[in-house]
Amino acid sequence: MVGGPRRRHTTLPGPSPATQALTGSPTVTTSPSEEAFRDLMAAFASGVTVVTSRAGEQDGGMTVSAFFSVTLDPAMVVVSLALSADTTPLVERSGSFAVNLLREEQRELSIRFADRIPPEQKFEGLSLERGMGGVPLLQGTLGTLECRTEAKVPVGDHYLFLGRVVTVHGGRPGKPLVYWDRDYWGLRESTGRLGAPGALREGAP
Numbered sequence: 001m002v003g004g005p006r007r008r009h010t011t012l013p014g015p016s017p018a019t020q021a022l023t024g025s026p027t028v029t030t031s032p033s034e035e036a037f038r039d040l041m042a043a044f045a046s047g048v049t050v051v052t053s054r055a056g057e058q059d060g061g062m063t064v065s066a067f068f069s070v071t072l073d074p075a076m077v078v079v080s081l082a083l084s085a086d087t088t089p090l091v092e093r094s095g096s097f098a099v100n101l102l103r104e105e106q107r108e109l110s111i112r113f114a115d116r117i118p119p120e121q122k123f124e125g126l127s128l129e130r131g132m133g134g135v136p137l138l139q140g141t142l143g144t145l146e147c148r149t150e151a152k153v154p155v156g157d158h159y160l161f162l163g164r165v166v167t168v169h170g171g172r173p174g175k176p177l178v179y180w181d182r183d184y185w186g187l188r189e190s191t192g193r194l195g196a197p198g199a200l201r202e203g204a205p
């Protein structure tokens, strides 16, 4: 995640890019500062997942918004995990991970799994199922993808993990938890569906 909450924009005056996108007052930055990059990324909405893994007897899980599907055939996804996260070495060692797609009612889970607390505390009181290799699968989500790592690409202080989807667990129907403008949002106040259903689907994963 780039547009995240760790460091808030403090130096650029004026409205945030998220607000600019709504009000239409543009700024141009030709040599992008970290702030400009972060701020624009904050204007881009994403869903929220929790990536879980297990290596040996150790469970781990972390909130991840840097997730996307790459191809349908074969079914492949990418997650971007910080080298500093405790979950990352578990994904490296086990060669597998699960991506749990959060529903909008699961904001508390996102906050919990984004916290730098011991993994035991993250899973405390949660009812879990276990997947391949014992990977923890969160319950009450939109669904979970179990993945086997096919490639690991170091990029700066993150690894990109390319995962082949080996199992799709359907979850509860519902709306996704959305992260935008450095905060959580639901779609209840949505302006509605834009465009004909399926109009843009051809060829898109």
Ligand SMILES: Cc1cc2nc3c(=O)[nH]c(=O)nc-3n(C[C@H](O)[C@H](O)[C@H](O)COP(=O)(O)O)c2cc1C
Residues within 6 Å of the ligand: 001, 004, 005, 048, 060, 061, 062, 063, 064, 065, 066, 067, 080, 081, 082, 084, 085, 086, 087, 088, 110, 113, 114, 115, 116, 117, 119, 179
């Ligand atoms: C909404 C949100 C999205 C996040 N997305 C990512 C991400 O895509 N990649 C990442 O490395 N960290 C991301 N984080 C930060 C991690 O969840 C956080 O560093 C976590 O404490 C790591 O847990 P761990 O050290 O127990 O593995 C995100 C945090 C939030 C709140």
